[in-house]
Amino acid sequence: MTDTTNTDSAGGELLDRARALLSAHPVVDGHNDLPWALREQVRYDLDRRDIAADQSACLHTDLPRLRAGGVGAQFWSVYVRCSLAGDAAVSATLEQIDAVRQLALRYPSDLRLSYCADDMEAAREEGRIASLMGAEGGHSINCSLATLRALHRLGVRYMTLTHNFNVPWADSATDEPVAGGLTRFGEEVVREMNRVGMLVDLSHVSADTMRDALRVSEAPVLFSHSSARAVCDHPRNIPDDVLAALPANGGVAMATFVPKFILPAAAEWTRGAEANMRAHGFDALAHTPEAMEVHRAYEARCPRPRATVETVADHLDHMREVAGIDHIGIGGDFDGTAFTADGLQDVSGYPNLIAELLRRGWSEADLAKLTWHNAVRVLRDAESVARGLSVVRGPSNATVEELDG
Numbered sequence: 001m002t003d004t005t006n007t008d009s010a011g012g013e014l015l016d017r018a019r020a021l022l023s024a025h026p027v028v029d030g031h032n033d034l035p036w037a038l039r040e041q042v043r044y045d046l047d048r049r050d051i052a053a054d055q056s057a058c059l060h061t062d063l064p065r066l067r068a069g070g071v072g073a074q075f076w077s078v079y080v081r082c083s084l085a086g087d088a089a090v091s092a093t094l095e096q097i098d099a100v101r102q103l104a105l106r107y108p109s110d111l112r113l114s115y116c117a118d119d120m121e122a123a124r125e126e127g128r129i130a131s132l133m134g135a136e137g138g139h140s141i142n143c144s145l146a147t148l149r150a151l152h153r154l155g156v157r158y159m160t161l162t163h164n165f166n167v168p169w170a171d172s173a174t175d176e177p178v179a180g181g182l183t184r185f186g187e188e189v190v191r192e193m194n195r196v197g198m199l200v201d202l203s204h205v206s207a208d209t210m211r212d213a214l215r216v217s218e219a220p221v222l223f224s225h226s227s228a229r230a231v232c233d234h235p236r237n238i239p240d241d242v243l244a245a246l247p248a249n250g251g252v253a254m255a256t257f258v259p260k261f262i263l264p265a266a267a268e269w270t271r272g273a274e275a276n277m278r279a280h281g282f283d284a285l286a287h288t289p290e291a292m293e294v295h296r297a298y299e300a301r302c303p304r305p306r307a308t309v310e311t312v313a314d315h316l317d318h319m320r321e322v323a324g325i326d327h328i329g330i331g332g333d334f335d336g337t338a339f340t341a342d343g344l345q346d347v348s349g350y351p352n353l354i355a356e357l358l359r360r361g362w363s364e365a366d367l368a369k370l371t372w373h374n375a376v377r378v379l380r381d382a383e384s385v386a387r388g389l390s391v392v393r394g395p396s397n398a399t400v401e402e403l404d405g
Helices: 005-024 034-042 063-068 086-106 117-126 145-153 184-196 207-216 240-249 264-279 289-301 309-323 350-359 364-392 400-404
Strands: 027-032 071-077 111-113 129-136 156-160 199-201 221-223 252-255 328-330
Touching (some): 005 350, 005 364, 027 129, 027 328, 034 071, 063 071, 071 117, 071 364, 145 184, 207 240, 240 252, 252 309, 309 350
Parallel strands (some): 221 252
């Protein structure tokens, strides 16, 4: 029998160090889809999904597990499906924003609505979790810059330019390219986001859209939940030339944990699983309890390749090497994916990742940047740019018809 005492002891020591670090420098997670899960499962009935209690049977996220995971700030995604278009997408986005506000009102000792970097720091000092919002997909503004501004006034602090399908003014990573990146109106969207202080989120967009946005943006950009394409060649990930451009821009790329984006074998398996979901009448991205029963039956027939904490750490090692330690972060995508990585099954798992990075020789100063300081800095920098631009530029009333014909 192999003696694992020393190994177990070392692992426990690393976990203790990880938890201590997170108590001082908690995780700012770039993307969590709890609001959509609450919409899908219980239509925002928070009595039926009381996140003050253990919700592990239905969700990746609840307050006890956020605390156990060392989460100090969360960008809640106010995502709506691409099948919702026009005013229906705008209305659904407003309902998602309302859900985040309901959560903050219901759990005031745990969650603090936050609108700026100073709010994030104040929440940390108070021992509360800073709650910010990000809109996932430009379809949420229905090609209206006034709607963009309204979302910002309601507290939305980033917008992902696309989701899984193109919008009229930007190409998605997972759709056939039409615009070749950003159209003229798409560039105007980026400029207006800079002017109001809304982070330009480049997860989900095509590589050409990433490059166009970096060329146009006067403020740091964000990748709220994307990993390294050189490590896993998936279109949802970031090419090395884009990672290498982040230092000049000041942006931050937040590594995601979704197995199909980080492990090539998992990407292949997921294509079959999603086809199976559609054959049973479910949306390919569904992960309600009923949908998960279908997934589990498929997994029993066709075992799933397992991504791990080490898989995520491989991506972060590469992203640090190419972009630099000041330009990386974490964006798990919990409650937005049917499957998670081993050791990162839910929001309580962040200490496992930090322990693995400690094992690989990451310094505590670097880890503090990864977990907290980089994300706070990028929002603060965007706020500073917005203050300067607001002096020299008024609101844009451009239309997609006017700029793109």
